[in-house]
Amino acid sequence: MAGRVPSQKAGEAMATTNPFEFQVYGPRHLSSPSWWDLLRSSWKDPNYRRMVVACFIQGVYLLELDRQDKRDERTGLAPQWWRHFMYRLAETLVDERDGSIYGAVLEWDRQALLAGYAPFRPAGAPAAVVALRGTLLSGATFRRDVVDDLRFLAWDSLKGSVRFAGVLAALRAAARRHGARNVCVGGHSLGAGFALQVGKALAKEGMFVECHVFNPPSVSLATSLRGFAETAGEMWGRVRAWLPYVGSTAAADASTGEGAKAPTLERAGTAKWLPHLYINTNDYICCYYTDAAAGTATVTAGGGGSESSKTAAGGGGGMSSAGLARMVLVSKGPTKFLDAHGLQQWWADDVDLQVALNHSKLIDRQLRSLYAPPPAAPQM
DSSP: OBOOOOOOOTTTSOTTSOTTSHHHHSOTTOOOOOHHHHHTTGGGSHHHHHHHHHHHHHHHHHHHHHHHTTOOTTTOSSTHHHHTTTEEEEEEEEETTTTEEEEEEEEEOHHHHHHTTOOSOOTTOOSEEEEEOOBOSSSTTHHHHHHHHHHHHHHSOOTTSHHHHHHHHHHHHHHHHHOGGGEEEEEETHHHHHHHHHHHHHHHTTOOOEEEEESOOOOOHHHHHHHHHHHHHHHHHHHHHHSTTTHHHHHHHHHHTHHHHSOOHHHHOSOSOOOEEEEOTTOTTTGGGGOEEEEEEEEEOGGGOSHHHHHHHOSTTSOOTTSOEEEEEEEESOOSHHHHTOSGGGTOSSOEEEEEEEEEHHHHHHSGGGGOOOOOOOOO
């Protein structure tokens, strides 16, 4: 669940140019938006939205590297990754145990907007974005990052982490200040795990924030054991239906027993909150999200931006009118693991994507509690 640190390619930049600079490593096909671009609302384009959120997360990686290398705001590499899109750094999320930066709250920069003679924030642009980085395999933050990696691997949960509480508090405060529909959370790798679980926690409180998760972790011991138990239970239900002297009664029990007790997104109908997942199937950390439960439909959309994908993307809060998960898959792109798990592919212009609308088994299991019916009131 590590963030890929870019390497400087031969001939790509001069020796005096840092390979982390936005002009070198960032999306070259995305120019700085003019006021006319903002009026046309680029943020309504799912392609643009995906690439900008990925750039914000890259900025958080660089915030921590700037801290380690003692670069200040003037010489730091991180600010250009959000200033380019007219956002400003409102808050850094710091792990007080080692001083490392694991996230940031970015807000729409009104002053930069007014300097461009645009009097208002464009439709679709979030007022605040909470961006979360993944694991850095270097520097002082390595220990705390890996501890959370192991926490997820063992328990399929990050709730015991100090950083979980920090992200939850920051996202809740942003949602209360700007309104949940005007707030977005995004993360990569380990940060995607935090974004997904914190977004779910807020959804339980009735606050549905837009959620973008890039290469989220899908491998854990707890998930494997639960999956094995559910499969074994389904198989036992089928065996019981064929046992002598049981007949249709057992079949009815099998069909109305455990399956009925475990609500699924399909049974729930229209889902109130579903995240946007960005998956490369060559990345074995996140590939298990592509295991569909039912009703899978895949729509090929270059860059994930066709009309069909826009419809499926739902509203600003990441909701879907059809109650389906929106999953963007790489159909042509990086195949080696480190590249497939990297963040750069999500703003690259040479990657072909597919929008898969399905009920992922893993998502169904993770979000099941959101759609469980309330407990029946005790009869007097």
